[in-house]
Amino acid sequence: AVLVLVLVTSIHAESIFDGDYSFPFTNSSQPETQTLLSGDFSVSGFGGPVMSVGKIADSYAIITGGRGGAIFNNSLIFGAGGYGLAYPVNRDKLGGSSNSDEQDESSDLKYVGFGYGGPMIGVNFFQKSVINLSLTSVIGAGGLYLSSDMDDDDENSQSDHRHKSDAFFVCEPTLMAHVNVTKWFRLGAG
Secondary structure, X not given: OHHHHHHHHHHHHHHHHOOOOOOOOOOOOOOOOOOOOOOOOOEEEEEEEEEEEEEEOOEEEEEEEEEEEEEEOOOEEEEEEEEEEEEOOEHHHHOOOOOOOOOOOOOOOOEEEXXXXXXXXXXXXXXXXXXXXXXXXXXXXEEEEEEOOOOOOOHHHOOXXXXXXXXXXXXXXXXXXXXEOOXXXXXXXX
């Protein structure tokens, strides 16, 4: 009786699983589960430092920061970026200090702080090629800070410390070319 039960069970199991003993057990005659994202779906990520050189008030400036995010199906990019003014921090080197003829309230604000950041969205083109392109945009906010002291945390200078600040909207589109050095390392310029 035990032998008959084992034989019937194995024949019945073979007809259910149709020879596929993988986990989870499925019957290949049944339709595949439908999903919103089907096919070869992949998610990868990136991150790294960024350095920009440009002009602010007729003077060259260096802006440093970083950006990172996720890449969906090797093409759609979602991430964030943040940047700040690295050089110069002296207002007169930016050409933005007041003339000596003008006696306004900001003439003693000699130092500049500047930064911005926000979410980033973009698209990769030809990512699997050795040389590829990406088009991204950071859309967010920033701030400009003018100060009379370089280190505004110094408690001894708080009595005569003065500053002004302002906020602004940022939309920074970027076109970059990348070289795939290895599968996990790439260099880009834009």
